[in-house]
Amino acid sequence: MLVLHDTATLQHETVELLGAKLIPALESPERIRAIVSALEGSNHKVLTVDHSAPSESGHDSRAPNALVDHFLASTHDAGYIEHLRTVHTRWVAGGLVQPDETVLPEAFPHRGLFTAGQQIGAKMEPPKDVFALAGYYAFDMSTGISSKTWVAARASANLAAEGARLVVAEDQNRSILALCRPPGHHCTTKVAGGYCYINNAVIAVAALRFHVSQLTGSRPSHPRIVILDLDFHHGNGTQDFFYDDPSVLYVSIHGLHEYPYYSGFEDEIGGGDGVGFNLNLPLAPRSSSAEYLEMVAKAMEAIAKYEPSHVILSLGFDTFVTDPLGSFQLDTEDYAKIACRIRSDEAIKHAPSLILLEGGYVIEKLGDNVLAFLQGWEEPEKSVSQEE
Numbered sequence: 001m002l003v004l005h006d007t008a009t010l011q012h013e014t015v016e017l018l019g020a021k022l023i024p025a026l027e028s029p030e031r032i033r034a035i036v037s038a039l040e041g042s043n044h045k046v047l048t049v050d051h052s053a054p055s056e057s058g059h060d061s062r063a064p065n066a067l068v069d070h071f072l073a074s075t076h077d078a079g080y081i082e083h084l085r086t087v088h089t090r091w092v093a094g095g096l097v098q099p100d101e102t103v104l105p106e107a108f109p110h111r112g113l114f115t116a117g118q119q120i121g122a123k124m125e126p127p128k129d130v131f132a133l134a135g136y137y138a139f140d141m142s143t144g145i146s147s148k149t150w151v152a153a154r155a156s157a158n159l160a161a162e163g164a165r166l167v168v169a170e171d172q173n174r175s176i177l178a179l180c181r182p183p184g185h186h187c188t189t190k191v192a193g194g195y196c197y198i199n200n201a202v203i204a205v206a207a208l209r210f211h212v213s214q215l216t217g218s219r220p221s222h223p224r225i226v227i228l229d230l231d232f233h234h235g236n237g238t239q240d241f242f243y244d245d246p247s248v249l250y251v252s253i254h255g256l257h258e259y260p261y262y263s264g265f266e267d268e269i270g271g272g273d274g275v276g277f278n279l280n281l282p283l284a285p286r287s288s289s290a291e292y293l294e295m296v297a298k299a300m301e302a303i304a305k306y307e308p309s310h311v312i313l314s315l316g317f318d319t320f321v322t323d324p325l326g327s328f329q330l331d332t333e334d335y336a337k338i339a340c341r342i343r344s345d346e347a348i349k350h351a352p353s354l355i356l357l358e359g360g361y362v363i364e365k366l367g368d369n370v371l372a373f374l375q376g377w378e379e380p381e382k383s384v385s386q387e388e
């Protein structure tokens, strides 16, 4: 497997409020270090991408990495992006934090604040106070902004964009793993949450559409994209972004009544033209690998009906048995079984597939778990190449 990595993703370090304690965030640079070191001792190929280097996408007239900024601007709220880029500097200038400290919200716009007239929603103006802005652009306190958060989040998004480019450009890389950090699936493109600042799956879809249309030239191209979200937590941000969109099928297997608490239910089936293109498969806390694999079978059934042309996997390892933020009972060898079950399915066997890293917080096991998943994923791929 080709694996994309950018050392800039290691620069983001933050704190979070967890269980009423302010602690170093469980989403740490050590996660990526552990995975990279496991991959370096394997037969997988780690390609180091530099988010600040000129993009190789053939747009010579564009500034370095203009493509990722283009995908960002076309999908994420402009005021929100500006906030991510500047709020830490503004807080330091205002004496609100030291340069090595983290911006964390204090007050959130809340549905109970207004009883008449005013609504909380897209039309609500950002507050004038830079201190208050932190709560306007976040929905929890696990998404602090430090001095390097923006650099890392943009590098993470760039890995998703580069992965999308390479997976459609090069036949031999039928599947690519992007070591995205920070993760993305809780970010709604207007609000940060759950360690997520930029929704990398949203960026990947924008990039896939762009590169597919570049390849087909004037011929119309309509990629049918499935996003299969295997993080322990529901990908509220990804669901929300594609809710009305029938050209993206979002399928998620996640803990029932677990974080982010307000979404991920079975009756969320999509809206407008997108009805029928959102599938939530919540699983009870403490579910076993057998129960998990039954849900994978249900997911694959829906995906087969959809007949996708491209696959995006939002892959979290917080489904691991001892994960501090999850409650499923998956073990290392289960990741090989799950990956093999998904990739051997006729529905997606030949589809270009981009795997994006989401959560997973048991640092000592992350490397082994990723290796197990990749091994399971590549088993059916080997038999496919033999067929050809």
Ligand code: SP5
Pocket: 142, 183, 184, 185, 186, 194, 195, 196, 231, 233, 259, 316, 318, 324, 325, 326, 327, 358, 359, 360
């Ligand atoms: C990307 C990702 O995995 N984000 C998850 C962020 C979760 N943050 C809050 C978790 C609160 C968990 N409560 C304890 C559950 C123990 N089973």
Ligand code: ZN
Pocket: 231, 232, 233, 316, 318, 358, 359, 360
């Ligand atoms: Zn998660």
